[in-house]
Amino acid sequence: MAIDDLLDEHEQSERVRNWLKNNGAGLIGGIALGLALIFGWKWWVQHRDQQAQAGYAAYAEAVKAIGGDDLKQAQAKVAALREASPQSLYAQLAVLELAQAQVKAKQLDAALATLKQVAADSPMKPYADLHAARLLNAAGKPEDAVKLLSSYDSPSALEVRGDALVQAGKLEEARDTYLKAMTGMDVASPQRRIVAIKLTHAGGTPPGSAESI
Template sequence: MANTDEETIEQIKRWWKENSLAIILGLVLGLSAVLGWRFWDGHQERTATQASDIYHSLQVAAVRQPELARAQAELLIADYRRTPYAMLAHLELAALAVGEDDLARAEDHLETVMLNSRYPEQQALARVRLAQIQLASENPQGTLEILSADLPAAFASIADEMRGDAHRQLGDLSAARAAYERAIASAAGVSDYLQMKHDALGQFDDTP
């Protein structure tokens, strides 16, 4: 039986919360290092610093003041589009859209990042979030198509877990097992829940 719209939204929110905080932190720290040597010009450095401050305020506002967060994100996109923070603003707008049960708008923002960001990590985060929307909407084939691109190593485990989930939805348990095994092999830290997903397939037989 297909999930209700409410169940789909809640599943996406839960997945993003559980899987994205460390990735976003890594992106921001990575951007700080990049900006340290790329923005050598005084004007560019000031612009990047201003964008960073606005983005920090956006993240704080997103918790309880979504309208303020949206305005700050739109400011970054309009006035700081040459900085990496413009694409991060699209990611935040996608998260706000999910919170408002607007998956179509979330997908638009994620596709913008996936197609236009100059940073592979930003593209990858948008790609896995877009894939999760497809997975939670019970579109496993769409999930696999989105995840067919090469991704940075930091996203390998998350991507393979979703590939496993997609293959499981399609009934291809052999492919699901293989994907979960790859996810376990590349997972950082504890992977008990991945092992549980893998082991749960043992009780099913997908042979003719």
């Protein structure tokens, strides 16, 4: 028979009182800490949601300005958004949309400057650099485009780098780069066919008889 079964009610109540006396402060402290964590978590979630809503509102204003006729005003809106939350996805998207509008307005230098504003650790950075390299090619600065894309190995980046190398007269390097780009593309991809044509024009031979031009 267990010892507790031999204790009468008085002895058991004394044990409970003694336990609470010795451990009550820790028990209350643990409950208080748990409540603090719960309320702290709820506050953080609410604060994060409020920031997200504010960020979207500023982004919506910037997009509205970008769609207007005054790109200087749009630049100011985007700059304000970046200053408020430079690392936010909304800020990076606004930068890309502003650059696109500047390209349409034939403000290529301004578009290049805008694309450089995308944060280095942003998931949008490769996309921004790819478009910047295309603009550099269009501006007759292929060497700068090659340098900008030197750390990228995606098929799209390799294709644009190959275009820059052709423009710079480095045909052998261009052929190697186009071939690397093709290896990362689906065989049935229309873009792969385009790269095959570029490779042929650079003096190379696309792999596979089906791709011979």
